[in-house]
Amino acid sequence: MKLSQKMKVNCIASLLLTGVSASASAVDLEFYFPVAVGGAAADTIQALTDEYVAANDGVNIDAVYAGSYGDTVTKALTASRGGKPPQLSVILSVDMFTLIDEEVIMPFDSLVKTDDDKAWLESFYPAFMENSQTGGKTYGIPFQRSTPVLYWNKEAFAEAGLDPDTPPATWEETIEMGKKLVKKDADGNVSRWGVRIPSSGFPYWLFQGLTTQNDVILANSDGNETYFDDPKVAEALQYLVDLSMKHEVMAPGIIEWGATPKAFFEGQTAMMWTSTGNLTNVRKNAPFDFGVGLLPGNKRRGAPTGGGNFFIFADSTDEQKAAAFDFVKWISQPAQSAKWTIATGYVAPRADTWETDEMKAYTADFAPALVARDQLEFAVAELSTYENQRVTGIFNDALAAAITGTKSVEEALAEAQKNAEAILKDYR
Amino acid sequence: MSTAYKSNWSFDSILNSLAMWLLAFLWALPLLYAIWTAFHPAAYETRFVWNAPLTLQNFKEAWAAAPFARYFFNTVLLVTMILVCQFILCTLAAFAFARFNFPGRGILFTLVLLQLLVMPDILIVENYKTIRALDLVDTIVAIGLPYIASGFGIFLLRQTFMSIPKELDEAARVEGTSFLGLLWKVYIPLAKPTYLAYGLVSVSHHWNNFLWPLIITNSVETRPVTVGLSIFSAIDAGLEWSVINAATLMTSGPLLIAFLLFQRQFVQSFMRAGIK
Amino acid sequence: MIHRREWVYGWLFLSPALLFLFTFTHYPAASTIISSFFSTPKGRRPAKFIGLENYQTLIQDEVFWKVLGNNFWFALGTIPISVGLALLMALWVNSHLKGTTLSRIAFFAPTVLPLIAVANIWLFFYTPGFGLIDQFRSGLFGLPAINLLGNPDTALAAVIVVAIWKEAGFFMIFYLAALQSIPPVLREAADVEGASSFYYLRKILLPLLMPTTLFVSVNAVINSFRLVDHIFVMTDGGPDNASSLLLFYIYETAFKYWQTGYAATLTVVMLILLSILAIGQFFLFDRKIHYQ
Numbered sequence: 001m002k003l004s005q006k007m008k009v010n011c012i013a014s015l016l017l018t019g020v021s022a023s024a025s026a027v028d029l030e031f032y033f034p035v036a037v038g039g040a041a042a043d044t045i046q047a048l049t050d051e052y053v054a055a056n057d058g059v060n061i062d063a064v065y066a067g068s069y070g071d072t073v074t075k076a077l078t079a080s081r082g083g084k085p086p087q088l089s090v091i092l093s094v095d096m097f098t099l100i101d102e103e104v105i106m107p108f109d110s111l112v113k114t115d116d117d118k119a120w121l122e123s124f125y126p127a128f129m130e131n132s133q134t135g136g137k138t139y140g141i142p143f144q145r146s147t148p149v150l151y152w153n154k155e156a157f158a159e160a161g162l163d164p165d166t167p168p169a170t171w172e173e174t175i176e177m178g179k180k181l182v183k184k185d186a187d188g189n190v191s192r193w194g195v196r197i198p199s200s201g202f203p204y205w206l207f208q209g210l211t212t213q214n215d216v217i218l219a220n221s222d223g224n225e226t227y228f229d230d231p232k233v234a235e236a237l238q239y240l241v242d243l244s245m246k247h248e249v250m251a252p253g254i255i256e257w258g259a260t261p262k263a264f265f266e267g268q269t270a271m272m273w274t275s276t277g278n279l280t281n282v283r284k285n286a287p288f289d290f291g292v293g294l295l296p297g298n299k300r301r302g303a304p305t306g307g308g309n310f311f312i313f314a315d316s317t318d319e320q321k322a323a324a325f326d327f328v329k330w331i332s333q334p335a336q337s338a339k340w341t342i343a344t345g346y347v348a349p350r351a352d353t354w355e356t357d358e359m360k361a362y363t364a365d366f367a368p369a370l371v372a373r374d375q376l377e378f379a380v381a382e383l384s385t386y387e388n389q390r391v392t393g394i395f396n397d398a399l400a401a402a403i404t405g406t407k408s409v410e411e412a413l414a415e416a417q418k419n420a421e422a423i424l425k426d427y428r
Numbered sequence: 429m430s431t432a433y434k435s436n437w438s439f440d441s442i443l444n445s446l447a448m449w450l451l452a453f454l455w456a457l458p459l460l461y462a463i464w465t466a467f468h469p470a471a472y473e474t475r476f477v478w479n480a481p482l483t484l485q486n487f488k489e490a491w492a493a494a495p496f497a498r499y500f501f502n503t504v505l506l507v508t509m510i511l512v513c514q515f516i517l518c519t520l521a522a523f524a525f526a527r528f529n530f531p532g533r534g535i536l537f538t539l540v541l542l543q544l545l546v547m548p549d550i551l552i553v554e555n556y557k558t559i560r561a562l563d564l565v566d567t568i569v570a571i572g573l574p575y576i577a578s579g580f581g582i583f584l585l586r587q588t589f590m591s592i593p594k595e596l597d598e599a600a601r602v603e604g605t606s607f608l609g610l611l612w613k614v615y616i617p618l619a620k621p622t623y624l625a626y627g628l629v630s631v632s633h634h635w636n637n638f639l640w641p642l643i644i645t646n647s648v649e650t651r652p653v654t655v656g657l658s659i660f661s662a663i664d665a666g667l668e669w670s671v672i673n674a675a676t677l678m679t680s681g682p683l684l685i686a687f688l689l690f691q692r693q694f695v696q697s698f699m700r701a702g703i704k
Numbered sequence: 705m706i707h708r709r710e711w712v713y714g715w716l717f718l719s720p721a722l723l724f725l726f727t728f729t730h731y732p733a734a735s736t737i738i739s740s741f742f743s744t745p746k747g748r749r750p751a752k753f754i755g756l757e758n759y760q761t762l763i764q765d766e767v768f769w770k771v772l773g774n775n776f777w778f779a780l781g782t783i784p785i786s787v788g789l790a791l792l793m794a795l796w797v798n799s800h801l802k803g804t805t806l807s808r809i810a811f812f813a814p815t816v817l818p819l820i821a822v823a824n825i826w827l828f829f830y831t832p833g834f835g836l837i838d839q840f841r842s843g844l845f846g847l848p849a850i851n852l853l854g855n856p857d858t859a860l861a862a863v864i865v866v867a868i869w870k871e872a873g874f875f876m877i878f879y880l881a882a883l884q885s886i887p888p889v890l891r892e893a894a895d896v897e898g899a900s901s902f903y904y905l906r907k908i909l910l911p912l913l914m915p916t917t918l919f920v921s922v923n924a925v926i927n928s929f930r931l932v933d934h935i936f937v938m939t940d941g942g943p944d945n946a947s948s949l950l951l952f953y954i955y956e957t958a959f960k961y962w963q964t965g966y967a968a969t970l971t972v973v974m975l976i977l978l979s980i981l982a983i984g985q986f987f988l989f990d991r992k993i994h995y996q
Binding site: 070074101185186187188189190199200201251252253255256258259262263266268387389390393396397398401403404406 | 956
Binding site: 064071 | 471647648651
C-alpha cells in the first residue's frame with residue numbers, strides 16, 4: 001500500500017515536473033521575411049507575429065526583416081551553409097528549385113496528417129500552388145502572391161471616343177484601341193502612347209502573360225526543361241515587338257518598370273500592365289478616373305503569378321517544425337490573411353478569405369481589388385527552373401534583344417533555348 | 429608661403445566665365461533636382477513651377493519606410509572604425525618604411541603599392557570566402573576588414589614622413605626618446621595635413637561604398653546607409669522619386685554638409701600633403 | 705647592433721598592416737587564380753579540379769566578350785574625358801574669373817554623394833517623356849522622346865556620362881593642388897617672352913603637371929573597373945548586357961548565379977588587365993615626366 005502511494009506521489013511529481021519543464025522549454029523560431037512593396041508591410045508582419053506569440057504560450061518567434069526577395073534567399077542560404085538556418089521563411093516562390101537543390105527545405109506533406117490539415121492544403125488557389133509543388137510534394141505555402149493586371153485611363157478613353165468602361169479584351173482590340181489612344185503633340189511627337197508593357201529588369205514576367213494568352217508554357221513543372229523556341233512563344237514575342245515597331249501603339253526600346261505608374265499618372269500612356277501590388281499606389285496618385293481589368297487574351301485569357309511562399313527549413317527539431325507549421329496554418333486563416341491583403345494589396349491565396357466581412361467591405365469599397373482574384377482562374381506558374389537566376393537571366397536577355405531589334409525573334413529565342421538547355425540537361 | 433595664387437590668364441574672360449558657369453550648373457543639376465523633389469510633393473516631380481508647395485512629408489515617409497536611423501548608426505560606426513584602424517596601421521607601416529632600414533623593405537613596399545591596384549573591391553569573391561571562413565559574415569567589422577590596411581594611406585604617410593628632416597629625429601633621440609615616442613611627438617604632429625586629407629578621402633569613400641557592403645551584409649543591424657537606400661528604392665510598387673530623393677538627401681546630407689563647411693581645408697590639406 | 709634593432713622594429717611596426725594586406729589583398733589574389741581551376745561547389749558537392757575548363761567556358765562565353773568590350777569603351781570614354789575635364793575645371797577654378805568658389809563646390813559635390821544614390825536621380829533624367837533630358841529636348845527643340853537607357857546603342861554611353869560626372873571633380877582637386885604650387889615666376893617669365901596662353905599651357909604647364917596627370921590617370925583606370933554601382937539602379941546591365949561591365953558581371957556570376965568557380969576565372973582576367981594597364985601607364989608616363 002505504502003509502495004503504491006509512494007509510486008503515486010512519484011508519478012504525480014514527475015508529471016508535474018515534466019509539465020513545468022515542457023512550458024519552460026519554449027520553442028524558438030527564427031522567421032525571415034522580405035518586403036517588396038512600400039507601406040507598412042513590415043509592421044503588419046510584426047503585428048501578426050506578435051499576435052500569434054501572445055496567443056500561443058511556449059512558442060517564441062523572432063520575425064527578422066531580411067530586405068528584398070533577393071536578400072532574403074541569400075540570407076537564408078548563407079545562414080544554412082553556416083549551420084544556423086532559420087526555421088521558416090517567406091521566399092520567392094520561384095526559388096523553390098534552388099532551395100531544393102541546396103537541400104535546405106522540406107516538403108509540408110509529412111506535417112499534413114489530419115483531415116483538417118489536408119482540407120487546408122487543398123484550399124489554396126491552384127494557380128498559386130503550381131509554383132509550390134513538384135514531384136508530387138508540396139514545398140511552399142502561398143503567402144504574398146500577386147498577378148499583373150491591366151490598368152486604363154478612363155478619361156483618355158473618353159477623349160479618344162472609346163467607351164471608358166470597356167477595356168480591350170483581345171490582342172487585336174489592344175492594337176485597335178491603342179491606335180485611337182495615341183496622341184501626338186504640336187511637333188508631331190507622341191505625347192501619349194496607347195499601351196505600356198514594361199520590359200526592364202525582369203521582362204519575362206509580363207511576357208508570360210502574353211505566352212499564357214497564346215496557350216503555351218515556358219518550362220515544365222519539374223523545373224528541368226524549357227520551351228523557349230516553341231512557335232507559339234515566338235508568336236507572342238513577335239506581337240510584343242510589333243506593338244512598338246509595327247503598330248506604334250507602344251514606346252520603342254526597353255521600358256522602365258519603376259517609371260511605369262508615373263508615366264500612367266502623367267498621361268504618357270493610356271493603358272499599362274503592372275502588378276496588382278501597385279493598386280494602392282495608383283489609387284492614391286492617379287489624377288483621373290481609372291479602371292482595372294483582366295489582361296487581354298488571345299487564344300485564352302492568361303497571366304503569370306508572382307510573389308512569395310512560406311518555406312519550412314529541414315534542419316530544425318521536430319518541435320520547431322510542428323510550431324512553424326502551426327504558425328503557417330494560422331497566418332493563412334481568413335482573418336489574418338484578410339488583414340495582410342488589405343494592408344499590402346497582395347492577393348489573398350485562399351477563396352474563403354474573400355468571403356470574410358472585412359474583405360467584403362474592402363472590395364465593396366474598392367472593386368478593382370477583385371480583378372486579380374478573378375484572373376487566378378486563368379493564371380499559371382511563374383517561370384521557375386533549376387539555376388533559376390541564370391536561366392531567367394538568359395531568357396530576359398533574349399527578350400531584350402528582340403524588343404530592341406538587336407536580334408530577330410526567332411534568333412533570340414533559339415539562342416536562349418540553346419543556352420538554357422546546356423544548363424538544365426544536367427538536372428534530368 | 430603663398431596660398432591662393434590666382435593665375436592671370438589672358439583668354440577671353442567672358443567666354444570662359446560663361447563656360448565655367450554652364451558646366452558648374454550642369455554639374456550641380458542632379459543635386460539641385462534632388463533638393464527640388466525632396467521638398468515638394470510627388471505631383472511636382474516633373475513640373476518645375478515656382479510657387480509649388482513645400483513639404484516635409486517625403487522625409488517623414490522615407491524615414492518611416494526603412495530603418496534609416498539604424499543604417500546611419502551602422503555607417504558612422506563603420507567609417508569611424510575604419511578610419512581609426514587605418515590611422516594606426518598605416519602610421520606604423522609608413523614609419524617603418526620611412527625610417528627603418530631592414531631587409532626586404534623594397535619588395536614589401538612594392539607589395540603594398542600593389543594594393544592601390546588590386547583593391548578589395550575587385551576581390552569580392554575570394555574575400556567573401558575568407559570572411560565566411562572567419563564566421564564574420566553579416567557583421568560591421570567584416571565590412572571594414574579588407575580596407576583597414578590601405579596602400580594609399582601607407583604611400584601618402586611614407587611620403588610625408590620622408591620629407592621630415594632627420595635633424596629633428598636626432599634631436600629627439602639625443603634626449604632618449606623611444607621610436608614610438610618619436611613617432612608620437614615629432615612625426616605625427618608634422619603630418620597633420622596629410623592625416624586630414626587622407627581622413628577626408630577615407631570617410632567619403634567608405635561612407636559611399638556599396639558593392640562590398642551589399643555582398644557581406646544581409647540584415648538591418650549591419651547594413652550601411654548605401655545598401656539600405658538601394659533596397660528601399662528597389663520595390664515592386666514603382667518609384668516615388670520624391671521619397672527616394674528625400675532618402676538620398678538624408679543619406680548623403682551629413683557628408684555634403686561636412687564638405688561644405690570644410691571644403692577650403694580639404695583643398696589646402698591636399699596641397700600641403702604634397703600630392704603632386 | 706643598431707641595424708638589428710632597426711630590423712626588428714621595422715618588421716614589428718610593419719606587421720599589423722602586412723597581416724591585413726596579406727589576408728585581404730595578396731592571399732585572395734593568389735587564391736582567385738587557384739579557384740579558377742576548380743568547379744563551383746554546390747550544396748554538399750565539393751569543388752573539384754577541372755583544369756582549364758573554366759577558361760574554355762570563358763572563351764566561348766559571348767556575354768564575357770560583350771562585357772569586356774563594354775569595359776574597353778567605358779575606359780576609353782571615362783579616362784581621357786574625366787582627366788581632361790578635371791584639368792579644365794582646375795584651371796578655371798584657379799583663375800580670377802567670377803564665381804570660382806561656387807563652381808568649385810559644384811564640381812566637387814558629386815564626389816561626396818554615394819553613386820548608388822545619385823543613380824536614381826540620373827535615372828529620372830534619362831526617363832523618356834517626362835525625364836529632365838526629354839523635357840529639355842521637347843521643350844526647347846521639339847524633339848521626340850528618346851529612350852537612352854532602353855536602347856542598346858546608347859545605354860553604355862549614358863552610364864559613362866554618370867561616371868565622368870562622378871569622378872571629374874575629385875581629380876580636379878589634385879590638379880588644383882598642383883597648380884597652386886607652381887611658382888608665379890614661371891608665368892611672368894612666359895609673359896615677358898611674349899608667349900601665348902596656349903603655348904604656356906602646352907609647353908610649360910602640362911609637362912609640370914605630368915606627375916599629377918599620372919597619378920590621376922592611374923586612379924581613372926582603376927575607377928573604370930570599379931565604378932559599377934549605378935548600373936544596379938539604372939539598367940541592371942541591360943538591355944541584353946549592353947551596359948554591363950566586368951565587375952558587375954562578376955557580381956552577378958558569383959552572387960546571383962552562385963557560380964563561384966567561373967567568377968574566380970573572370971576575376972583573374974580583371975587582375976591581368978589591371979596589371980597590364982597600370983604598369984603600361986607607369987612606363988608611358990615615366991618617360992614624359994619632368995620634375996621641377
